Structure formats: C-alpha cells, structure tokens
Amino acid sequence: MNLFILILKILCISLFLAVSAYSEIINKIVINGNKRISDETVVMFANVSLKDQISNNELNLILKDLYQTNYFENVNVSLENKILTIFIKEYPIIQKINYQGVKSETLLKLINDGKLIREKSPYNLLTLEEEKNRLNKIVKDMGYFNTEIEISVEKLDES
Numbered sequence: 353m354n355l356f357i358l359i360l361k362i363l364c365i366s367l368f369l370a371v372s373a374y375s376e377i378i379n380k381i382v383i384n385g386n387k388r389i390s391d392e393t394v395v396m397f398a399n400v401s402l403k404d405q406i407s408n409n410e411l412n413l414i415l416k417d418l419y420q421t422n423y424f425e426n427v428n429v430s431l432e433n434k435i436l437t438i439f440i441k442e443y444p445i446i447q448k449i450n451y452q453g454v455k456s457e458t459l460l461k462l463i464n465d466g467k468l469i470r471e472k473s474p475y476n477l478l479t480l481e482e483e484k485n486r487l488n489k490i491v492k493d494m495g496y497f498n499t500e501i502e503i504s505v506e507k508l509d510e511s
Contacts, residue, residue, distance in 0.1 A: 375407035379434040385441050389423060394438060397421050398429075406431055414438070423474050443474035444507070462490050475505075 381402065383391040395401070398414045406414075411429050418427045418440065426441040449471055454460050468483040469475075484501055491499045 375405050375410075376431055376434050378402055378404050378406055378431070378436045380436070382435060382437045384437065384439045387442055388445065389440075389442060394418070394440060397423075398438060400436065406436065422476055422479070425476075443476055446471055446473050446475050456494075459491070459494055459496075462494070463487060 378400065379402065381391075381395055381400070383394045386394055397418055399417050400406070400410075400414055404410075411431060414436075415427055415429050418424055418429075418438070423442060424440045425443045426439075428437075428439040430437045446469060449469065451460065451463060454463065466486070468479050468486060480503060484503055487501050488499075491501070
C-alpha cells in the first residue's frame, strides 16, 4: 500500500512539472494589425500583462476574450521566446445608419429601441443579419406583411 501511495505521489509531481514546463512568463507583448484601437486597449481586452505565466490554455482564453469584444474580424495569438504576439484585424466601423421609407413614428421608435447595431460600432455581418431578422419581426408584428428590408453598405476609404 505504501508503494502505491509513493507511485501516486511521483505521478502527481511529474504531472505538475510537465504542465509547468509548457508555460512561459511574458517579458514582452507585441500588438500587430491594429489601426484604431490602441495597443493598451488590446492588452486590456486580452486580460494579460507582463510577467504573467502563460500556457496554451491561457493563450486560448486570450483568443476567446479578444473575439468576444466583437471589435476584431481575425485574431492570432502566439508565444515564443517569452514574447506574446497578438495579431488582429479590426472590423470596419459603422459611420451612419439610415432607415429609408419609414413614415410611422411608432415603428421608428420600435426600430431604434432595441437595435443591435449602432453608429460608431463595429460592422459585423452576423450582427447585421440578426438586426435584419429583428426588423423583419417588428414590421410583421406591426401588421406590415409585404415589407422588404434591404441592407446596403457603402464602404468609405480608411482615412
């Protein structure tokens, strides 16, 4: 029985050392690809700081945290030689939203009350599709059954 406990202790210690061996302490954080969002904001969104000990699990959490902000279309995270590199591609920003053909103030109020997309928010196709579905439901609930909702996007230059 004592031999079994000794073997179990050795296995636990080995497992602990093996897990610790796959983590690194961050000495530097490099952010690439950001245009509007500052490096400090990206680091804040990532919930990470210098001298943190990072494993593959924490890298996945950083990735998840950055995607959950809905500001980024693409995110890559890597840790090599104690340097955490975060590459991001930002979603474009919505400058203006126009609702054309809506004459009813009541309908316009319903549209604006719970809208999912707003001016100065990131342009995300999934959110835009959810907003279109929400608008379709609102107009049908108001009795407008033959209404078509069209979404048009005008891309502006990046300056």
